[in-house]
Amino acid sequence: MTSAPAVPVNPDPADSATDALNRIFGYPSFRGEQGDIVEHVIAGGDALVLMPTGGGKSLCYQIPALVRPGTGVVISPLIALMQDQVNALRTLGVRANFLNSSQDLDERRIVEAEFVAGELDLLYVAPEGLGTAGVQRLLDRGKISLFAIDEAHCVAQWGHDFRPDYLNLSMLHERWPDVPRIALTATATPATRDEIATRLRLTEARHFTASFDRPNIQYRIVPKNSPSKQLLDLLRTEHAGHSGIVYCLSRASVEKHAEFLSQNGIPALPYHAGLDSRTRFQNQARFLREDGLVMVATIAFGMGIDKPDVRFVAHLDLPKSVEGYYQETGRAGRDGLPSTAWLAYGLQDVVQQRKLIDGSDGDVAFRRNANRHLDAMLALCESVTCRRGQLLEYFGQTGNAEKCGNCDTCLTPPESWDGTVPAQKLLSTVFRLQKERGQKFGAGQSIDILLGKRTEKVSQFRHDELTVFGIGADLREAEWRGVVRQLLAGGFLAVEGEYGTLALTERSGEVLRGERKLMMRREVATRPSRSSSGSSSSSRQPAAAPADFPESAAPLFERLRAWRGSVAKEQGVPAYVIFHDATLRAIAALAPASLDQLGTVTGVGQSKLAKFGEQVLEVVGSEPADAQGHDE
Incomplete structure (x- = not known):
């Protein structure tokens, strides 16, 4: 594809930046803090940019790279997507190319020659490639306008996407001290921002934090009850013919649900690390190029996906952290049109995640941090307040207490009820099994005891002789599972061992002694209706058209x-x-x-x-x- 000449350097950087924005990208003006970021980097300043997916992060380094003399070097972990990123820029007339392990020697030599000759505006490289002596010597031979470190959260060792090669990027400042650096991410808490700045030696950089709010995304978390059928209902009634991503925890679950959707008339493809690289590449390419495909994937898929018309992101398993959840749901609605973030969540999710943490090879600090991340995710799931407000508060944006009007808790407010007495009954059951019988069981057995069910296991262990047998008949089984789930989420119960048996915690005594009142969430069966910004229509249109679209x-x-x-x-x-x-x-x-x-x-x-x-x-x-x- 033919490349266009670089944008000439203008004596007034502000005019030059606006000219590039208008002439090359076709946008009339910068959005939010984009203009300030661009001006700062053009002037040679370092920057740490936090901006939500779809907020226009790439322009914050692309425009300065076009205005400043030399080539902008973009460090990206997304080797499989570099070709598409370069093709998109070339279509705009920008001279772009990439260097990564997918190229043969002749292809690399061509790109290297373009860079040395000053014939590139942007060069994409992988962090592991930048760590090699060969690439570093190559960069010494050309003129670099800036370094852009994309997906900068990958440097955070406690983060959800940690990549060891990112730790080596601190050498950019040492080897090329006069080249400005801009680190960008869509997902970072205040603590993660500090870690990024420290590890990348950007402590003196100017921080730019845009709003994390994605008002076009409707956040919904539903009780898990036959998740395959729930997902199928969502896609048929609200997203027929739309592109979307379905996240599952295991490879087996990915394969099962991709096949299930395909058998039910919804074109779906699997993506996970167990597939050979050719199949993964082909499936990803089809998803990017075809309309109406659903990608069923583990979290190995999605980072850097530029597809703007992903209309929904569905989770069939609980994400490990709010950061991961926000990063994954942010892949929906990059074009600003109404989209859905849907999560099916149940008791087994809590048990499974706790077991994974307890059985991990990590040290005490790792497990403590993993539990902290999971606690925050569980708090979001069990919230009776606005989900969007809680998400924004997690990322350090306070003052979002008002209802957003476009999440399930705002559209269909859940009821809260005093679950103190049921909690005491459940905890007493676990206590009596352990202390009186020396036994440990999972949630199912405790619930059967409370409901007074004379199952084979109840009879075998003579649990019908316990004083708590049958004292919970006032609640349904599903309600008891909700009680267990919320006790686990709040740390008033724990799961132990390979079989996920229930155990009391230090906090259990607060409830048993009546020192702690527990208000619990009662789910409602009604599906939330779309707000004015969305539509529940199953027509092929991706969502409600803008108001000015006749x-x-x-x-x-x-x-x-x-x-x-x-x-x-x-x-x-x-x-x-x-x-x-x-x-x-x-x-x-x-x-x-x-x-x-x-x-x-x-x-x-x-x-x-x-x-x-x-x-x-x-x-x-x-x-x-x-x-x-x-x-x-």
Whole structure:
């Protein structure tokens, strides 16, 4: 693909940055703190940028790399996605390339020669590659405009995506002290930010923290009850024909649910570390390039995925941390259109995660930290207050106590009830089994005892002789499971051993002695309706169209999508590399009659106007019957 010349350096960096934003990327102005970040880095300052997925992080280093003399070196752990990232930039007319282990010797030599000759605006490298003497000597031979450290949270050793190679990036400051560095991440608590700054030697860097709020995402956590069927219902009723990601904890669960969805008419692909690299690459490429595919995956999939029209992210197992949950759900709705973050959560999730932590090879500090992360995740699941507000508070954004109006607890407020007495009954059962009988059992046996069920196991161990037998008949089994779950979440119960038996904790006594009142969450069966920003429609439209998108423009939008699909297939790139949905909607609403008019649409830069402008105008001027279909 032909590269365009670099943006000439302008005496006024602010004008130069705005010019690059308008001319190359097709955006009229910077959003939020983007302008301040860009100006700071262009002036040679170091920066630590925290900005949510879809917030425009990449522009914060791409624009300075275009304005400053030399090549911007982007350190990214996403080898499998570098080609797509480079293709997207080249489509805009930016001279970009990458160096990683997927290339042969001749390909690497070409890229190296481009860099040394100053013919690249951006060069993507993997952290493990940057740690080699060969790549370091190469960088010494050219001029570097800046270093951009993407996914910077990977340097945090207690984080959810720790990568040891990131620890070596502190040498950037030592070896190239005059080159500005910008570290970027979408997920970091205040403690993680401090760790990033320390480990990357960015303690003197200016910190920029955008709002973590993703108002277009509707957060929903539902009681787990036949999760496969619950997922199928969600996809059929709210996300028919949409692209999405389903996260599972194990490889076996990934395979099972991918097959289940496929058998039920929903195109789905598996992705996990047990698949050979070719299959993983092919499945990822199909997900990026095709419309309406569902990727069922372990957390090995997703970081850096630029697909803007992921309409839902579903979790069938409990994430290990709020950071992981936020990072994964953030892959939905990058285009700003309404999307869903859905999690099915139950008692077994709590038991399983506690067992994984207790059985891990980590030391005491590791297990303590893992339990702290899990406690925060459980608190989010059991919350009776606004989920969004609790998420934002976790990441250090206070003052979000008001209801967001677009999460399940706001749309369908859960009831809270005084669960102190049931908790005492449950804890007493565990106590009597241990102290009177010297026995340990899982939650099921304790619940059977409380309900007065004369099961084979109850009779075998003569548990019907316990004084607590049958004293819990006032609650249903599902309600008792909720009590156990919330006691585990609050640390009033623990799970032990290979079989996940229940055990009392130091905090159990507070409840048994009546020193602690426990208010519990009572689930409601009603499905929350979509807020004004979303839609529960099962139509093919990804979500409610923007308010300024007239219904009459829908046929043209579909024709534009069909054209985009054919062009993307011909060029071997994802459809969004040509134009995002939001840009096509704006074109359909405007129905431009000239290139000048088309050039006013956000997302239509100079290069794309030259490459695709005439074709777009032809589609706009065609009759509805001339082009039908959807993106490939």
